[in-house]
Amino acid sequence: MDLVHCASKVRDFSNNIDLYRQYISLEPEAPYVVEDCRPSPSWPQAGRVEFRDFTLRYRADLPPVLEGINLTINPGEKIGIVGRTGAGKSTLVKSLFRLVHGTTSGTILVDGQDTSAMGVGDLRPRLGIIPQESTMFPGSFKRNLDPLQEHTIEDMWAALIKSGIAPKVSPPRAGTAIAKDEEYRDAEYEETKAEAEWQWARAGWKLRLLMLTLYAKPPKPVIEKNRPRRHGLDRIAQSNSHGFSSGQQQLFSLCRALMRMRRVIVLDEATADVDLETDQHMQQLIRSEFGDRTVLTIAHRLETIMNSDRVIVMDDGRIAEIGSPQELIDAGGHFAGLVKANDFGA
Numbered sequence: 140m141d142l143v144h145c146a147s148k149v150r151d152f153s154n155n156i157d158l159y160r161q162y163i164s165l166e167p168e169a170p171y172v173v174e175d176c177r178p179s180p181s182w183p184q185a186g187r188v189e190f191r192d193f194t195l196r197y198r199a200d201l202p203p204v205l206e207g208i209n210l211t212i213n214p215g216e217k218i219g220i221v222g223r224t225g226a227g228k229s230t231l232v233k234s235l236f237r238l239v240h241g242t243t244s245g246t247i248l249v250d251g252q253d254t255s256a257m258g259v260g261d262l263r264p265r266l267g268i269i270p271q272e273s274t275m276f277p278g279s280f281k282r283n284l285d286p287l288q289e290h291t292i293e294d295m296w297a298a299l300i301k302s303g304i305a306p307k308v309s310p311p312r313a314g315t316a317i318a319k320d321e322e323y324r325d326a327e328y329e330e331t332k333a334e335a336e337w338q339w340a341r342a343g344w345k346l347r348l349l350m351l352t353l354y355a356k357p358p359k360p361v362i363e364k365n366r367p368r369r370h371g372l373d374r375i376a377q378s379n380s381h382g383f384s385s386g387q388q389q390l391f392s393l394c395r396a397l398m399r400m401r402r403v404i405v406l407d408e409a410t411a412d413v414d415l416e417t418d419q420h421m422q423q424l425i426r427s428e429f430g431d432r433t434v435l436t437i438a439h440r441l442e443t444i445m446n447s448d449r450v451i452v453m454d455d456g457r458i459a460e461i462g463s464p465q466e467l468i469d470a471g472g473h474f475a476g477l478v479k480a481n482d483f484g485a
């Protein structure tokens with residue numbers, strides 16, 4: 140039995156070494172900030188997105204995944220993106236965030252600024268995304284909702300209630316400790332620190348090894364009875380956060396987007412894991428809350444994008460069709476076929 144146990148430990152360890160090798164060989168990220176090319180603090184103000192003859196290959200020796208993309212999206216426009224698997228939909232929106240490591244030519248401009256010239260730290264936080272797979276970080280619910288600590292507790296409650304995650308209850312009364320921003324931030328800091336210590340104390344050796352590589356000095360272990368009690372927003376988390384379904388996580392991402400309210404927002408199959416009713420609720424919320432924002436939606440269901448101003452049909456890395464849903468239906472092309480197959484009464 141011990142031998143089997145040892146063998147499995149050795150296998151785990153060698154897997155970890157492989158993982159470290161992979162991490163070490165990763166290509167470094169583009170610079171976080173380029174001092175000579177910093178956008179103004181209010182950028183982007185309008186939300187115009189332009190792809191100019193944009194081509195992308197994941198590797199120089201591979202065929203292009205996006206080829207000759209020319210596209211201007213007007214401020215406030217709602218764009219639906221459809222196409223079969225592998226057509227390049229995700230790559231198109233990831234390119235906007237410079238999340239793809241590859242060889243590119245052409246440019247992507249947001250409000251006239253070349254996104255490839257600025258640092259990714261100036262680019263990515265200024266755009267919003269509701270991804271298909273939302274990430275829930277270890278730590279408190281508040282930390283998950285507002286990792287950069289930019290928002291008040293009231294904003295969080297409002298977003299949680301709008302999205303339907305939180306029950307329609309009154310937020311904490313003004314003047315209470317939890318409602319005071321400063322006190323909340325202090326409490327949050329202490330709680331997160333204690334949470335990290337608590338996790339360290341319970342981490343298996345693999346996780347500790349990883350933590351050691353991430354943080355030079357690990358936090359000191361604490362005993363469980365010292366673990367702080369959760370309060371405020373974390374009461375919701377007690378029942379939900381670590382047992383969130385993927386659909387709930389997508390709602391959670393919507394909450395984050397509602398709080399940040401960026402000029403340009405991307406939904407990458409953001410409603411793929413929710414039921415039709417929740418999808419409709421999310422779409423209605425997006426229309427009402429992001430009415431004046433530029434929204435690019437990669438659609439899992441055609442219903443999701445039937446109210447878009449324009450639909451882009453991607454095919455083999457190119458824009459095959461573009462126009463309003465009705466124009467595309469009337470044109471009788473690929474989109475019309477999809478609509479017919481989905482029985483939308485075309």
Ligand SMILES: Nc1ncnc2c1ncn2[C@@H]1O[C@H](COP(=O)(O)OP(=O)(O)OP(=O)(O)O)[C@@H](O)[C@H]1O
Nearest residue numbers: 197198204222223224225226227228229230231453
């Ligand atoms: N990291 C990568 N390295 C190499 N090729 C990739 C990589 N990611 C995606 N591709 C390829 O790029 C092409 C476009 O992929 P992409 O994910 O953009 O398509 P998609 O239209 O979003 O597909 P889906 O609907 O399945 O999500 C596919 O042929 C895919 O295999």
